[in-house]
Structure formats: structure tokens, C-alpha cells
Amino acid sequence: MNTPATTTLLSVRQLTMRFGGLTAIDDLSLEVPAGKITGIIGPNGAGKTTLFNCLTGFYKPTTGSLRLNHPRHGEIRLETLPSHRVARDAQVVRTFQNIRLFPKMTVLENLIVAQHNVLQRASKFSIAGLFNLPGYRRAEAESIARAATWLRRLGLEQLADHAAGELPYGIQRRIEIARALCVDPLLLCLDEPAAGLNPRESAELNDLLLYLSGELGLSILLIEHDMSVVMRVSDHIGVISYGRKIAEGTPEQVKNDPQVIKAYLGEDDDEDDSEQRTHAVAGGANP
Numbered sequence: 001m002n003t004p005a006t007t008t009l010l011s012v013r014q015l016t017m018r019f020g021g022l023t024a025i026d027d028l029s030l031e032v033p034a035g036k037i038t039g040i041i042g043p044n045g046a047g048k049t050t051l052f053n054c055l056t057g058f059y060k061p062t063t064g065s066l067r068l069n070h071p072r073h074g075e076i077r078l079e080t081l082p083s084h085r086v087a088r089d090a091q092v093v094r095t096f097q098n099i100r101l102f103p104k105m106t107v108l109e110n111l112i113v114a115q116h117n118v119l120q121r122a123s124k125f126s127i128a129g130l131f132n133l134p135g136y137r138r139a140e141a142e143s144i145a146r147a148a149t150w151l152r153r154l155g156l157e158q159l160a161d162h163a164a165g166e167l168p169y170g171i172q173r174r175i176e177i178a179r180a181l182c183v184d185p186l187l188l189c190l191d192e193p194a195a196g197l198n199p200r201e202s203a204e205l206n207d208l209l210l211y212l213s214g215e216l217g218l219s220i221l222l223i224e225h226d227m228s229v230v231m232r233v234s235d236h237i238g239v240i241s242y243g244r245k246i247a248e249g250t251p252e253q254v255k256n257d258p259q260v261i262k263a264y265l266g267e268d269d270d271e272d273d274s275e276q277r278t279h280a281v282a283g284g285a286n287p
């Protein structure tokens with residue numbers, strides 16, 4: 001049996017991002033396949049979040065292109081779009097390193113607020129929403145139904161009426177993912193979703209990511225320092241150091257790559273330490 005060819009969802013081509021004299025991303029090229037999990041790893045300050053910021057319209061790259069192969073709209077040049085259109089039109093949606101839920105709102109309300117674009121359109125940016133016209137009511141009911149679906153799929157439905165800020169940290173991270181899923185992403189960009197999680201929560205995150213990709217066919221771009229997550233769930237990994245791509249391949253290829261081990265833990269001629277360094281990149285420790 002032939003294995004179906006993988007389609008490229010996103011092509012990052014010769015991307016450079018400079019902040020004054022500092023080059024945060026340096027001539028970076030990377031392909032993100034559709035329906036897979038692509039991990040992006042690299043030491044602190046390597047340029048990973050800057051890549052997400054370029055991708056999601058928060059920064060305008062100095063040079064280079066970000067081409068999204070959208071199944072309905074054809075090629076979309078993400079570098080030309082402001083952030084709200086990256087999310088709304090290109091359906092590239094992100095989470096952030098720090099939790100950005102509305103702590104006093106309930107879990108359900110957080111998921112409905114995330115869909116404000118849909119609700120705004122239904123209100124025709126007028127007082128239709130205030131007068132509760134049928135089109136608006138329908139959109140509102142659909143938003144609630146979509147939120148309820150994702151709460152159920154992510155095992156959060158019992159918590160729908162709890163204030164988000166009062167829930168354990170690991171749950172809040174899961175709510176953030178549910179919130180991103182409510183806006184129907186074509187590409188879900190997760191910035192360190194395992195940050196602050198304990199080992200049990202990290203293992204649950206692994207299961208969730210494998211479910212989203214394996215069962216639902218979602219395309220995920222994952223920045224992560226926790227090697228026990230990234231090596232377990234990624235189909236493909238790109239490694240960045242000082243803004244440049246230094247390696248890419250399967251988790252197995254990347255974790256044994258001498259350049260990667262060196263980038264993470266520096267040069268060391270001591271034979272005993274070299275085994276420890278491989279262990280750290282492979283998931284034995286967080287760098």
C-alpha cells in the first residue's frame with residue numbers, strides 16, 4: 001500500500017527578523033506539513049517566539065515570506081496580514097507562553113469571548129446584537145455549542161461554570177488550548193504549553209496533542225522546552241540556535257545530532273558528560 005504524500009501547510013522561506021542591531025531570526029527556512037505535529041526547539045533566546053510573532057502578525061518580518069497553503073483560499077502570505085486577519089482569515093491561531101485567560105470569567109465565557117469575531121460579524125458591527133436579532137442569536141447559540149463541544153472533547157465540561165482563574169495551572173493551560181480550538185484553527189501554534197506543568201500534567205498534554213493530531217487531523221506547531229513532550233509527540237522537529245536552523249528531522253535524528261547537543265549544553269570534551277548531554281536533549285531533563 002502506498003503512503004499518501006504529505007502536503008505542506010506552511011512554508012517559511014528565508015525569514016529574517018532584526019531588532020535594531022540584533023538578528024533574532026536569521027535566514028530561516030522551514031516546512032510545516034499538514035495534519036502533523038512539528039516541534040520547534042532551541043535554547044533560550046534562539047528566536048522561537050519571534051518566529052511565532054512573525055507568523056501570527058505581531059511582528060512584520062524584515063525579509064522573507066510565510067506562505068500558508070489554505071485549502072479554500074489558496075496561498076496566503078501571512079507576512080502581509082495584521083494579527084486579527086491571520087487568525088480570522090488564515091485560521092492560524094496561537095497560545096502564549098504566559099496564560100492569558102480572563103481569570104474572573106467562567107471557563108465557558110472564556111471560550112465564547114474567543115469567538116468574538118464571529119459574533120461581531122453576526123451583529124453586522126451594528127446594534128443588531130443589542131436588539132438580539134435572529135442572525136445574532138443564531139451565531140451566539142453556535143458559539144456556545146462550539147465551546148461546549150471542545151469542553152467535552154478536552155474533558156473540561158464539568159468545569160464550564162468555574163471561574164478560570166481559580167482552577168489549577170495545568171487545567172488553565174488546557175482551557176487555553178480549548179479556547180484556541182473554538183476559533184477553528186487550520187494551524188494551531190502552541191508556545192510552551194507544558195511550561196509549569198508537573199510530570200502527570202505533561203503526560204496528559206501529550207495525550208491531548210496526540211489526540212488532536214492523530215484523531216482530528218489538526219496541524220500543530222509546537223514550541224517546547226520540555227523534551228519529554230516534544231520528543232514524544234512531534235512527527236518532525238526543527239532546531240533553532242541564534243535565529244538559524246541548525247537541524248531538522250525526526251525526534252530520533254534530532255536528539256542524536258551533535259550540533260543540537262552542543263547548542264543546548266555547550267562544548268565539553270569530558271566523555272562522561274557527553275552521555276548526560278544526549279540524555280538531556282532526549283527528554284531526561286529540561287535545559
Ligand SMILES: Nc1ncnc2c1ncn2[C@@H]1O[C@H](COP(=O)(O)OP(=O)(O)OP(=O)(O)O)[C@@H](O)[C@H]1O
Nearest residue numbers: 019022023024042043044045046047048049050051
Ligand atoms: N521586541 C523585541 N525587541 C528587541 N529584541 C527582541 C524582541 N523580541 C525578541 N527579541 C530578542 O530576540 C531574541 C530571540 O528572542 P525569542 O523570545 O524569540 O527567543 P526564544 O527562543 O523564544 O526564547 P525562550 O525560549 O527563552 O522563550 C532574544 O535575544 C530577544 O531578546
